[in-house]
Amino acid sequence: MKPNTQPASTPLTWVKSSYSGNNGDCVEVAALPGGGRALRDSKDPSGPVLTFSGAEFARFIAGAGAGIGEFGQA
Numbered sequence: 315m316k317p318n319t320q321p322a323s324t325p326l327t328w329v330k331s332s333y334s335g336n337n338g339d340c341v342e343v344a345a346l347p348g349g350g351r352a353l354r355d356s357k358d359p360s361g362p363v364l365t366f367s368g369a370e371f372a373r374f375i376a377g378a379g380a381g382i383g384e385f386g387q388a
Contacts, residue, residue, distance in 0.1 A: 326352060328359070 326344035334340040340356040349368035355361060366374060 328354065330356060 328342040
């Protein structure tokens with residue numbers, strides 16, 4: 315995962331989870347060229363962006379979903 319504050323060379327299409335409520339506490343994700351993903355805070359769309367390779371993002375999602383490590387109690 316790499317913090318990135320530089321503007322994207324091509325506009326990204328940001329999406330929120332369908333599970334997100336209307337309280338504004340959301341994370342948005344965008345697909346990157348080459349299969350990676352970018353994450354940002356929906357309350358700060360011009361703020362920092364975290365970028366992941368495809369493999370890094372898959373591990374992040376798997377860990378968060380399983381509740382392991384810093385993502386949960388297991």
